[in-house]
Amino acid sequence: MFALVDCNNFYVSCERAFDPKLEGKPVVVLSNNDGCIVARSEEAKAIGIGMGNPFFQVRDVIDRYDVRVFSSNYTLYGDMSNRVMSILSEFAPEIEIYSIDEAFLDFSHLKSGRMEPLACEIRKRVGQWTGIPVSIGIAKTKTLAKLANRTAKKNPLSGGVFLFDNDEKIKASLAKTETADIWGIGRNLSLRLKKEGIHTALDMVNAEDSKIRRLLGICGLRTVMELRGTPCIKLDDAPAQRKSVCCSRSFGKDVSTLEDLSEAVSLYTADAAERLRHEKLSAGLVTVFLDTGIFRKKCPYYFNSASHEILPPSNSTGELIRYTLPLLKGIFRKDFIYKKAGIIFTELVPAGAEQLGLFDRKSADLAKSCMLSETIDSINRRFGDGSVFYASEGVSKSWAMARERCSPHYTTRWAELPEAG
DNA sequence: TCTGGGGTCCTAGGACCC
DNA sequence: TCTGGGGTCCTAGGACCC
Numbered sequence: 001m002f003a004l005v006d007c008n009n010f011y012v013s014c015e016r017a018f019d020p021k022l023e024g025k026p027v028v029v030l031s032n033n034d035g036c037i038v039a040r041s042e043e044a045k046a047i048g049i050g051m052g053n054p055f056f057q058v059r060d061v062i063d064r065y066d067v068r069v070f071s072s073n074y075t076l077y078g079d080m081s082n083r084v085m086s087i088l089s090e091f092a093p094e095i096e097i098y099s100i101d102e103a104f105l106d107f108s109h110l111k112s113g114r115m116e117p118l119a120c121e122i123r124k125r126v127g128q129w130t131g132i133p134v135s136i137g138i139a140k141t142k143t144l145a146k147l148a149n150r151t152a153k154k155n156p157l158s159g160g161v162f163l164f165d166n167d168e169k170i171k172a173s174l175a176k177t178e179t180a181d182i183w184g185i186g187r188n189l190s191l192r193l194k195k196e197g198i199h200t201a202l203d204m205v206n207a208e209d210s211k212i213r214r215l216l217g218i219c220g221l222r223t224v225m226e227l228r229g230t231p232c233i234k235l236d237d238a239p240a241q242r243k244s245v246c247c248s249r250s251f252g253k254d255v256s257t258l259e260d261l262s263e264a265v266s267l268y269t270a271d272a273a274e275r276l277r278h279e280k281l282s283a284g285l286v287t288v289f290l291d292t293g294i295f296r297k298k299c300p301y302y303f304n305s306a307s308h309e310i311l312p313p314s315n316s317t318g319e320l321i322r323y324t325l326p327l328l329k330g331i332f333r334k335d336f337i338y339k340k341a342g343i344i345f346t347e348l349v350p351a352g353a354e355q356l357g358l359f360d361r362k363s364a365d366l367a368k369s370c371m372l373s374e375t376i377d378s379i380n381r382r383f384g385d386g387s388v389f390y391a392s393e394g395v396s397k398s399w400a401m402a403r404e405r406c407s408p409h410y411t412t413r414w415a416e417l418p419e420a421g
Numbered sequence: 422t423c424t425g426g427g428g429t430c431c432t433a434g435g436a437c438c439c
Numbered sequence: 440t441c442t443g444g445g446g447t448c449c450t451a452g453g454a455c456c457c
Contacts, residue, residue, distance in 0.1 A: 055423075098457080
């Protein structure tokens with residue numbers, strides 16, 4: 001048995017945990033660059049603000065209903081997530097942290113009568129210790145646990161916990177669930193299903209395997225099996241080593257010069273390299289890309305990317321900037337208005353196990369650049385992000401993303417600790 | 422005027438091997 | 440006249456997730 005614990009409206013709940021006055025009011029959190037709505041309180045959902053709506057399109061509704069708006073504060077959400085996950089891990093022998101606000105817990109050791117009481121205890125503990133409300137769905141496959149979780153959220157009578165313990169309950173839920181709301185079925189596949197007369201999860205479960213296989217491929221068939229109660233997806237408590245690290249941002253203002261783009265790409269390189277070091281990885285390939293964006297109909301569109309091998313693989317910011325800036329220069333074209341740039345590191349290997357070449361520079365150089373990066377990281381950890389940085393990142397950063405409504409870093413900066421009145 | 426960011430996996434087709 | 444079968448690797452594009 002699996003329990004899926006999912007934080008309700010997670011980013012909004014993080015903001016509310018430190019500002020109780022937000023309770024009962026409509027609240028939304030915006031994506032980076034204050035672009036789209038990425039989290040909504042129940043009150044905000046009720047007045048018709050949709051997930052992913054561009055902020056500027058719903059601005060009048062927001063003004064009319066006095067909706068409280070926050071820029072995203074991922075430092076806060078990441079820290080709150082760690083707190084929630086560490087509580088959850090006390091309740092199960094195995095836990096898979098599936099996303100910033102969700103975790104699967106192994107419940108297979110529990111007697112059937114014990115599952116609901118334990119789930120209630122988890123809700124209570126997480127709420128008491130972090131202020132974050134959670135919902136819990138329990139079932140014999142992960143896909144069904146996801147569905148049970150949805151049912152718990154939608155049904156106020158459930159008390160935030162829903163258990164699939166008999167076929168009638170499952171069948172009733174499947175009949176009420178549109179295919180697009182099933183874990184693993186997105187917009188495109190649900191459209192494909194609709195054309196074949198398959199509208200609900202129950203229709204899928206009743207369909208021929210060969211038809212599902214043809215329409216949805218092997219993953220879709222797996223999803224259907226899971227809905228029928230045959231587990232196909234295991235609990236993954238030790239996720240495999242990651243395969244890529246990416247950093248990309250939209251700009252807060254129009255950018256068209258190579259100078260501004262170079263600063264941005266330097267910063268993104270530094271950011272991603274820091275993550276590589278944090279996870280003790282080195283990159284063997286880097287890709288840089290540029291994008292004018294698709295929304296400005298009047299401006300000419302341009303997207304391009306370029307890649308380069310990193311020999312030997314590295315995670316040193318200084319070294320990596322020496323790869324990314326020439327790549328940028330190679331794809332940069334004048335007379336475009338750029339909206340976004342980014343870098344991707346792939347071919348990741350464990351740091352310290354990089355394959356050196358016969359004619360590489362002396363290892364002393366590598367050790368030196370490694371030490372420099374570590375020193376930069378420890379200074380920035382102690383005195384705050386951006387205390388020291390590479391000059392190529394620029395000082396004024398006029399292109400930086402908009403973040404006009406960010407809440408304090410309540411839990412990660414001494415100067416921004418919440419005060420009790 | 423203003424539209425996010427970071428991931429993984431599958432599939433089909435082409436090139437190649439014997 | 441009749442032209443097989445089995446495999447790998449790479450890539451681009453498409454699907455999904457949060």
